[in-house]
Amino acid sequence: MTQVLLAVDFEFDLILFELLSEIDEVSIVARPADDVELLALCRTGDADVAIVGEYFPGLDAEVIAAVSAAGVKVLGFGGDTANLNALGMSASVSSTADAATIAQAIDDVRDSTVVPPRPSVPPGAREGVGTIVTVWGTGSAPGRTLTAVNLGDHGARQGHRSVVVDADTVSAMVATTLGLTEESAHLASLCRRETEKSPPLDLNSLPHAAIREDFHAITGLTRPERWPEIRGSVLAAVLARLVKMFDLVVVDVSDRVDPDDDLADPFYDRHCATRAALDAADVVVVLAAGNPIGLQRLVKLLGTERAEAMREKMRIGITKVRSGAVGHPAEARIREVLHRFVKVEADFLFSDDRATADAAMLAGHTLHEENPKSVLSQEIAEAVGQLLPGRKRARTGPGRRRT
Template sequence: MTQVLLAVDFEFDLILFELLSEVDEVTIVARPADDVELLALCRTGSADAVIVGQYFPGLDAQVIAAIRAAGTAVLGFGNDAEALEALGIGSHVPSTADAETVAQALDDTRDSTVVPPRPSTPPGPPGGQGHIVTVWGTGSSPGRTLTAVNLGDHGARQGHRSVVVDADTVAAMVATTLGLTEESAHLASLCRLEAEKTPPLDVSAVPHAAIREDFHAVTGLTRPDRWPEIRASVLTAVLARLATMFDLVVVDVADRVDPDDDFADPFYDRHCATRASLDAADTVLVLAAGDPIGLQRLVKLLGTDRAESMGSKMRIGITKVRAGAVGHPAEVRIREVLNRFVRRDPDFIFSDEPATVDAAMLAGHTLHEANPKSVLSQEIADVVAELLPARKRSRKPGARRRATSL
């Protein structure tokens, strides 16, 4: 006897229920309303298998992986085999299948299902040709958003089509930093389009603000309590799609990475966006303030499993470096500390320029716009030049556009 959950599209629910009711070897134990109820049933061992349709509410690759991790077999039901396979469903039957065919497919799927170890990262589509840089770091405000915005700005100035993505689910500040007054949560809109399987196919269809012709911003959540709208697997797919449209994708994230509740499901917590952005990145720029507290927090962060798992793609940047905080010469002192405690040199050193930063924030400008001769701005430009080869421009950058939103 095979116990089955029905999680199919609304139009097929009753048809499939009546069809399987005729099969003695199959018992339908529940017909969940959405992905949350479906996962709850799977994790309590309520069924041997689940039949899913591609338009079932909340269904994505992350949910399919969680179902399999619970030891429940998954059988796809529908006519779009490519869409079902994209969700990670290898076995499926068409909507025209008879009761005997469905029952046999259920048996085959159940017998071939092996419970895998829980994945450390949700599955998602492969990335494109663009380079994804996730700006992470310690607490104590090392300047993650400021650095992310100016990395995007200098990427564009060096000939790369760039986009800054605000994936900070605690305090989204990219829009404020760039002086954008609109109240649009572009990232939430992108995730919704991706989840509904109607993703944008080119830049013109991407919800974003056009700062310049080659510099764009995907703004974050307008309220922190909207964090459930940014799910890890969907964000992974969004970043991969953006990487096919932009040369440089800079992702600004919160410093928090672990669940607020140790007993929470790691796939459904506020900081899953940070983990997804770190995993999707080609380069992770870890920032820490160049003062005793900031350096101590960096040493602790570098000792975590998360930091060690990032390996060679992690780069370290020390911000707000000044001799008054660590002694003279400041850069030498900082390198001594990191070599002593973590046996590693910082990759980048960023000067402390409060006057330029204040002027840029007050006007909603980038550092280069506020002061073209800024040392800090040039240091960030050097980071982009090291991460990406420069490209020749076909034309000069266009004038800045303040409130363009698509």
């Protein structure tokens, strides 16, 4: 007897229930109402196969991966085979299938061997798309948002069409840093459109703010409690779409990466957005403040399994570098600490230019807009040059700032 979970939208629920009732060797365990209930039932171990409709509430690729991880085989149900495949359902039946066809499909799925999907992109550098740089780091406010915004700004000034994405689900500050007055959350809108299968196909239909013609921003959540709107798998799909529209995608994320509760469902925690942005990144810039507490936190972070897994694509940046915090000369002291405790070199050292940073924040400007001769601005420009290959592109004059 095959134990089946029936997880389809309301329109087909009763029809499919009656069809399955005609099959002798199939028993319907439950009919969950949404993705949360579906995953809870999968983890009880009572089901062999889950029949999942393409419009089932809360459905995305992460949910399908979680169902499979729980040991339950998945049979897609719907008319759009390409969409079902994109969600991770390699086996499916049409919504017009009869009982015999569905019975055979259930048997095939139940007896199948799960094979990891073939990567859609071969290993190595991706062609025809831009670069994703995720700005992460320790606590103690090392300046993630300030760095992310100005990496995007200087990327644009060096010939890369750039966008800054605010994926910080704890404290979104990109809009404030750039002086944007609109109240909409662009990223939440993008995630919703991705889930509804109506994503923007070009820049004209993309929810965003145009800072300049070649520099754009996708604002984050207007209220921290809206974090459930930013699901990890959906954010990954959004970033994959953005990197086809822009040369440089800079993602600002929270320092928090692990679930607040170790016993909570890892697919529904506040910080899944951070993990998704780190996984999607071509380069992860890890920031720490250039003071004893910031350096100690960096040493601890670099000793974690996640940092070890990202070693090849990780770049270390020390911010707010000043002799008063670590001794003179500050650069030598910082390098000495990092070499002694974690045997690494800092890739970037960013000066503590508080006067320019404060003035830029007050005016809603980038560092270069506020003071082109700022040492900090020049250091971030040099960092962009190291992170990205040179690019020559005809550029027109800056457009108006949109608020």
